[in-house]
Amino acid sequence: MKGIIRMIEHDFRNFLRYKWWLVGLVSMNLADLFIMAIIYNNMINVEKVKITSYFNFFAPGLTVTGLFASAFMIGREINMERRREVHHYMLSLPMTRLELALGRVLSGGLRGMVYMSPLLLTCFLFLGFPNVWQLLLILAVLFLLALGISGLSIAIAVSTSSLEKFITARGLVYYTLFFCSSVFYPLSLIEDLGKDGKFPAILVTLAELNPLSIASDMIRNFLLGEPPFSYFLLLNVLAFSAIFTFGAAFAYMKIIERK
Amino acid sequence: MRAIWFISQIALFGIIASRMINIPQYFQYYVSGLSVMTLYSAAVFIGFDIYEEAEHGVFEYLLSLPVSRRQLVLGRSIGGGLRSFIYVGPLIVISLYVIGSINPLNFLVTLFSLFLFSFGVSGMSIAIAVMIKSSDRFDILMGVLDALIVRLSTAMYPLAYVQQANPLYGGIASFNPVTFAADLFRWGTGIESTFFTLQNPLLPFLGVVAFFSLFTLLGVTIYERMIEGGGWQ
Amino acid sequence: MQQVPPIIKIENLTKKFGDLAVVDHLNLEIEEGEILGLLGPNGAGKTTAILMLATVIRPTEGTAFVGGYNIRKQPDKVRGLLGIAFQEPKMLWVSTPWDIVNWHAKVCGLSTEERKKRVKETLDAVDMWEARRKNVHALSGGMRKRTEMAKVLVQRPKIAIVDEPTAQIDIVGKHKIWNMLFELRDEGSTIILATNELYEADMLSDRVGILHKGKLLVCDTPKKLKDSILGGDIIDIQLEKDATPQIMDDLKTLKEVVDVMQTKATSLRLYLNKVEEVVPRIMSLFIKRSVPIKSIRMSEPSLDDVFAHYTGLTIEEAQKNGSER
Numbered sequence: 001m002k003g004i005i006r007m008i009e010h011d012f013r014n015f016l017r018y019k020w021w022l023v024g025l026v027s028m029n030l031a032d033l034f035i036m037a038i039i040y041n042n043m044i045n046v047e048k049v050k051i052t053s054y055f056n057f058f059a060p061g062l063t064v065t066g067l068f069a070s071a072f073m074i075g076r077e078i079n080m081e082r083r084r085e086v087h088h089y090m091l092s093l094p095m096t097r098l099e100l101a102l103g104r105v106l107s108g109g110l111r112g113m114v115y116m117s118p119l120l121l122t123c124f125l126f127l128g129f130p131n132v133w134q135l136l137l138i139l140a141v142l143f144l145l146a147l148g149i150s151g152l153s154i155a156i157a158v159s160t161s162s163l164e165k166f167i168t169a170r171g172l173v174y175y176t177l178f179f180c181s182s183v184f185y186p187l188s189l190i191e192d193l194g195k196d197g198k199f200p201a202i203l204v205t206l207a208e209l210n211p212l213s214i215a216s217d218m219i220r221n222f223l224l225g226e227p228p229f230s231y232f233l234l235l236n237v238l239a240f241s242a243i244f245t246f247g248a249a250f251a252y253m254k255i256i257e258r259k
Numbered sequence: 260m261r262a263i264w265f266i267s268q269i270a271l272f273g274i275i276a277s278r279m280i281n282i283p284q285y286f287q288y289y290v291s292g293l294s295v296m297t298l299y300s301a302a303v304f305i306g307f308d309i310y311e312e313a314e315h316g317v318f319e320y321l322l323s324l325p326v327s328r329r330q331l332v333l334g335r336s337i338g339g340g341l342r343s344f345i346y347v348g349p350l351i352v353i354s355l356y357v358i359g360s361i362n363p364l365n366f367l368v369t370l371f372s373l374f375l376f377s378f379g380v381s382g383m384s385i386a387i388a389v390m391i392k393s394s395d396r397f398d399i400l401m402g403v404l405d406a407l408i409v410r411l412s413t414a415m416y417p418l419a420y421v422q423q424a425n426p427l428y429g430g431i432a433s434f435n436p437v438t439f440a441a442d443l444f445r446w447g448t449g450i451e452s453t454f455f456t457l458q459n460p461l462l463p464f465l466g467v468v469a470f471f472s473l474f475t476l477l478g479v480t481i482y483e484r485m486i487e488g489g490g491w492q
Numbered sequence: 493m494q495q496v497p498p499i500i501k502i503e504n505l506t507k508k509f510g511d512l513a514v515v516d517h518l519n520l521e522i523e524e525g526e527i528l529g530l531l532g533p534n535g536a537g538k539t540t541a542i543l544m545l546a547t548v549i550r551p552t553e554g555t556a557f558v559g560g561y562n563i564r565k566q567p568d569k570v571r572g573l574l575g576i577a578f579q580e581p582k583m584l585w586v587s588t589p590w591d592i593v594n595w596h597a598k599v600c601g602l603s604t605e606e607r608k609k610r611v612k613e614t615l616d617a618v619d620m621w622e623a624r625r626k627n628v629h630a631l632s633g634g635m636r637k638r639t640e641m642a643k644v645l646v647q648r649p650k651i652a653i654v655d656e657p658t659a660q661i662d663i664v665g666k667h668k669i670w671n672m673l674f675e676l677r678d679e680g681s682t683i684i685l686a687t688n689e690l691y692e693a694d695m696l697s698d699r700v701g702i703l704h705k706g707k708l709l710v711c712d713t714p715k716k717l718k719d720s721i722l723g724g725d726i727i728d729i730q731l732e733k734d735a736t737p738q739i740m741d742d743l744k745t746l747k748e749v750v751d752v753m754q755t756k757a758t759s760l761r762l763y764l765n766k767v768e769e770v771v772p773r774i775m776s777l778f779i780k781r782s783v784p785i786k787s788i789r790m791s792e793p794s795l796d797d798v799f800a801h802y803t804g805l806t807i808e809e810a811q812k813n814g815s816e817r
Binding site for chain 3: 002003006009013017018077081084085086088089091093094095257
Binding site for chain 2: 019020021023024025027028030031032035036038039040041042043044045046048049051167168170171172175176178179180184185186189190192193198199203
């Protein structure tokens with residue numbers, strides 16, 4: 001347990017050192033909400049998408065994107081450690097491999113939660129606060145999502161040996177999950193495009209199953225009353241989180257010891 | 260990574276978002292703006308290279324060469340702009356394919372403007388890098404600038420909507436070099452709509468020229484005055 | 493009297509990458525409280541051997557027992573006893589020396605009070621206190637190396653492994669670190685020192701193990717290693733008058749003397765062993781024969797000579813071959 005705490009402390013400290021990246025991300029997120037979303041308000045086809053305020057629609061999505069971007073960052077650091085053989089130091093520490101691996105996954109997820117919190121608060125300030133149970137469920141789901149994202153990022157980082165392969169793999173996964181979700185637009189729009197044959201069916205399915213979509217729509221349902229939401233979908237987030245948390249921990253333990 | 264971002268923006272965000280937007284030909288509009296956004300972010304990179312060189316001591320070597328400071332900075336500025344242009348070239352070709360139309364003569368003027376735009380951005384990046392001399396602060400400032408410059412422009416939406424949302428935003432967007440470049444790109448590719456037909460391309464063209472001139476001059480002046488003496492953090 | 497078991501026992505430890513045996517059936521015992529030097533050129537297998545002991549990489553064959561724990565079966569317990577300062581400093585560029593050493597001390601279980609005291613003392617001792625808040629990317633190679641060393645020094649582990657501890661450090665810094673390693677040993681740590689610096693190995697080590705192409709060629713005290721070279725010690729004697737054949741015959745009768753050469757009429761060169769024991773007898777001989785001595789110069793073989801004796805190459809030549817390997 002102590003080892004896990006130490007790893008979380010280590011990764012949090014490094015997270016705060018990437019000031020430039022954090023400021024860039026915060027600027028981009030705030031600019032998206034207070035500039036882009038406001039301008040898009042007047043551009044939306046209200047009849048087609050049934051959104052009266054794009055700003056309100058986007059705010060929960062922004063929370064999820066912030067969580068996604070910050071939880072995903074741990075993979076980049078782990079890949080850099082591997083390339084520079086800094087992981088040798090990690091492997092030499094007086095803690096078990098499981099503590100080391102779980103510590104990394106947990107810290108990635110927690111970093112995402114910490115970064116996302118002000119965005120979630122902003123969302124509540126503009127859209128209204130949920131009740132206690134809804135709030136607890138939102139936090140629980142976002143935490144599970146953050147763990148899964150962190151795990152996914154770590155799994156990519158330890159699976160690729162060269163920088164080029166890592167950047168390519170990371171980019172593909174990141175942007176596909178990012179844009180193929182209901183973060184920026186309603187899921188119904190993607191489904192309509194699929195029905196019209198203008199969007200591949202596999203991507204439509206991905207968007208429907210994407211835990212980013214589920215988390216965004218859940219928050220929207222609680223704060224705005226729509227879109228319709230089924231609690232059954234949360235099993236998806238749970239499965240995503242479980243698979244990538246433990247999968248990544250296992251992969252991290254096995255792969256970084258290899259030479 | 261930038262190429263993956265570009266393609267995913269076109270293939271995913273562009274297609275889906277254009278369904279949501281109440282503007283005809285929004286997809287083509289967005290793709291053209293995306294090309295300019297990508298060119299901007301590629302041209303800014305020269306500033307990061309300067310910090311890399313300062314860190315590894317390459318800078319001192321460059322300063323020791325039998326080349327005047329002015330030639331050095333002009334070379335960096337033009338080189339940075341050219342490099343970004345070559346890098347983004349294939350992505351612009353993809354954009355043209357997706358947009359599906361082009362007015363050849365107009366597009367030549369557009370290309371020339373984009374050259375000047377990218378040189379201007381490189382010059383701006385160099386000027387800021389040399390003024391700040393701190394890689395952390397430079398990274399932060401460029402991150403903030405990137406977020407604001409792109410969103411407060413017509414890269415993603417027509418000026419009328421920006422002004423409607425907030426007159427201040429509209430004011431900034433009107434004088435934003437990214438706006439000039441994006442509007443000229445659309446004019447060059449012949450994208451027409453009641454929402455964003457460029458009445459007079461001369462104005463944005465002069466805007467790009469002014470931007471290029473200002474930041475090239477600024478870059479040269481600041482570089483010559485501040486480049487020696489170390490102090491890089 | 494009961495013999496104390498070695499603190500580290502290495503049995504047939506091997507690491508192969510494909511067909512290449514980087515560490516080839518290493519067998520070695522390390523006594524508690526000693527400084528064992530592993531000497532060899534780059535590519536000899538020192539770092540790989542160390543990484544296996546630290547359970548960072550897995551052996552292909554063989555095993556080792558560190559403090560009684562098997563590195564294959566009980567790696568967590570092994571790591572509890574070890575502290576390692578790597579050849580290349582292992583740190584992210586955004587960290588600071590204070591962060592690195594302080595966090596390392598926390599992970600190694602130091603109490604808050606003890607940690608605060610030791611971190612300051614250690615960073616002071618390696619001259620990194622002033623620079624403790626600078627990012628790693630702003631530090632010179634020597635400063636990073638000192639920070640790397642500080643991790644082991646703050647930890648004071650039962651077994652300290654230091655891989656080229658004074659590379660990239662100036663001579664004053666080297667002496668400081670050497671003194672700190674002696675202090676660490678005096679406080680009860682066993683130290684494994686991997687180095688390709690002959691003087692460092694000679695000066696610090698109680699015993700030196702010479703590694704070449706993954707194999708341990710020999711392991712003994714520096715003195716015994718030097719004495720193992722027949723005729724390795726050299727005495728140059730300058731006489732007041734010409735040397736006589738009789739004096740040369742007399743010198744050859746001494747059993748430690750391997751060869752005598754007359755380089756000039758009044759100069760003799762003796763190749764021998766255990767020079768410090770033989771010099772008084774040589775002096776007596778010259779006095780007995782009434783041959784006045786103008787000057788005497790003595791030299792011992794270096795570890796480079798020892799390395800050359802066992803491998804046929806100087807360490808520099810072996811380094812070139814190692815890089816090709």
